Amino acid sequence: xxxxxxxxxxxxxxxxxxxxxxxxxxxxxxxxxxxxxxxxxxxxxxxxxxxxxxxxxxxxxxxxxxxxxxxxxxxxxxxxxxxxxxxxxxxxxxxxxxxxxxxxxxxxxxxxxxxxxxxxxxxxxxxxxxxxxxxxxxxxxxxxxxxxxxxxxxxxxxxxxxxxxxxxxxxxxxxxxxxxxxxxxxxxxxxxxxxxxxxxxxxxxxxxxxxxxxxxxxxxxxxxxxxxxxxxxxxxxxxxxxxxxxxxxxxxxxxxxxxxxxxxxxxxxxxxxxxxxxxxxxxxxxxxx
Amino acid sequence: xxxxxxxxxxxxxxxxxxxxxxxxxxxxxxxxxxxxxxxxxxxxxxxxxxxxxxxxxxxxxxxxxxxxxxxxxxxxxxxxxxxxxxxxxxxxxxxxxxxxxxxxxxxxxxxxxxxxxxxxxxxxxxxxxxxxxxxxxxxxxxxxxxxxxxxxxxxxxxxxxxxxxxxxxxxxxxxxxxxxxxxxxxxxxxxxx
Numbered sequence: 001x002x003x004x005x006x007x008x009x010x011x012x013x014x015x016x017x018x019x020x021x022x023x024x025x026x027x028x029x030x031x032x033x034x035x036x037x038x039x040x041x042x043x044x045x046x047x048x049x050x051x052x053x054x055x056x057x058x059x060x061x062x063x064x065x066x067x068x069x070x071x072x073x074x075x076x077x078x079x080x081x082x083x084x085x086x087x088x089x090x091x092x093x094x095x096x097x098x099x100x101x102x103x104x105x106x107x108x109x110x111x112x113x114x115x116x117x118x119x120x121x122x123x124x125x126x127x128x129x130x131x132x133x134x135x136x137x138x139x140x141x142x143x144x145x146x147x148x149x150x151x152x153x154x155x156x157x158x159x160x161x162x163x164x165x166x167x168x169x170x171x172x173x174x175x176x177x178x179x180x181x182x183x184x185x186x187x188x189x190x191x192x193x194x195x196x197x198x199x200x201x202x203x204x205x206x207x208x209x210x211x212x213x214x215x216x217x218x219x220x221x222x223x224x225x226x227x228x229x230x231x232x233x234x235x236x237x238x239x240x241x242x243x244x245x246x247x248x249x250x251x252x253x254x255x256x257x258x259x260x261x262x263x264x265x266x267x268x269x270x271x272x273x274x275x276x277x278x279x280x281x282x283x284x285x286x287x288x289x
Numbered sequence: 290x291x292x293x294x295x296x297x298x299x300x301x302x303x304x305x306x307x308x309x310x311x312x313x314x315x316x317x318x319x320x321x322x323x324x325x326x327x328x329x330x331x332x333x334x335x336x337x338x339x340x341x342x343x344x345x346x347x348x349x350x351x352x353x354x355x356x357x358x359x360x361x362x363x364x365x366x367x368x369x370x371x372x373x374x375x376x377x378x379x380x381x382x383x384x385x386x387x388x389x390x391x392x393x394x395x396x397x398x399x400x401x402x403x404x405x406x407x408x409x410x411x412x413x414x415x416x417x418x419x420x421x422x423x424x425x426x427x428x429x430x431x432x433x434x435x436x437x438x439x440x441x442x443x444x445x446x447x448x449x450x451x452x453x454x455x456x457x458x459x460x461x462x463x464x465x466x467x468x469x470x471x472x473x474x475x476x477x478x479x480x481x482x
Contacts, residue, residue, distance in 0.1 A: 121451040123444050132472040
């Protein structure tokens with residue numbers, strides 16, 4: 001009679017479990033980012049592809065290294081490092097020197113995440129820590145924009161991408177001349193608006209035929225990615241609604257006060273510079289408590 | 290918004306050239322009192338009040354010194370004014386809010402030597418602000434200081450629950466967070482021009 005038979009299994013609540021896990025959430029975010037990545041590769045060619053790969057691989061390697069150093073199980077399989085890498089690459093200019101991108105990816109994971117105790121403990125978005133570090137340290141490279149849809153984009157790199165480590169990337173002018181790009185001003189829509197008071201049309205902003213960061217140009221695809229996350233209930237719709245809504249309202253007030261000095265609120269709604277869309281859509285996942 | 294409007298002066302002192310995160314003034318209380326949200330916000334308001342008082346005093350003393358042709362006494366006069374206004378705040382606080390007085394502890398007398406307050410008095414003189422602009426500038430700088438302190442204390446309260454690697458525990462992580470916050474505030478730099 002000493003045989004243990006579980007006739008009645010007792011459990012504490014909760015009894016209903018949601019089958020969602022970190023891996024599941026991260027995979028959904030990666031799916032939402034894929035169209036943006038593919039579009040940026042189609043738009044900027046080899047350089048964008050190399051940039052995406054470099055950032056992702058360095059992020060994953062750094063994540064693995066720090067887990068190994070902390071003698072914790074590796075958090076590589078949950079995919080969060082991949083997201084950090086993709087997001088970082090998408091916020092950088094397409095012709096960004098790869099060695100600086102690798103440095104930024106290392107900083108993003110090491111100082112933005114590992115130092116805070118790994119996944120779930122980081123108080124800042126790691127990709128944006130990397131981006132802020134690069135913005136402060138390499139101001140020249142991070143504001144050098146290359147034209148979208150240049151004819152040879154699948155055959156050759158932008159020369160600045162392949163700058164040797166610790167070497168200053170060469171000037172981009174000669175390459176631009178040889179790449180025979182017509183009418184490329186080198187300025188992003190926000191810079192055009194601020195310094196030359198030239199507003200880029202909404203259509204261009206939606207379709208992404210403007211200069212800018214690797215993943216920021218096409219507002220339509222970014223919104224589709226965001227919509228996917230909202231539909232799958234990964235992201236709360238209130239977060240982007242609040243961000244974009246307040247941007248619209250505040251800029252609308254200023255536009256009504258003086259329409260010659262301030263851009264139209266619809267221009268602000270399709271944020272055209274690296275400060276806004278590429279990072280803020282999926283990054284909102286991180287700010288949820 | 291033109292560069293000399295009151296709104297811009299406030300924004301400039303509060304966010305664009307935040308005293309703590311952009312000009313690196315007043316780091317001592319920023320790191321010392323930011324452990325708890327309660328004390329941080331109170332310290333912020335104490336500094337804002339002292340800033341307001343010493344800014345107004347500094348404005349009148351500067352006018353007086355300029356008329357007497359004794360600008361070389363400016364620095365020492367400012368230090369004396371700030372020290373006495375802190376003493377005033379301390380006495381009022383001891384009388385009316387002993388709990389706050391105890392929780393601030395050594396940091397309240399330390400406002401005396403807080404470079405943010407002397408910095409404020411010197412900046413407003415260098416920029417040649419009039420009385421109203423001085424008051425707005427002091428309010429902006431005070432709210433910027435409070436903002437930085439409150440953000441920092443919120444983050445540190447959160448971080449105290451985290452499984453932080455032993456190499457980064459304590460001051461290391463605090464300085465890291467301060468650095469990243471400062472990088473974030475760098476993004477506002479373009480607002481001015």
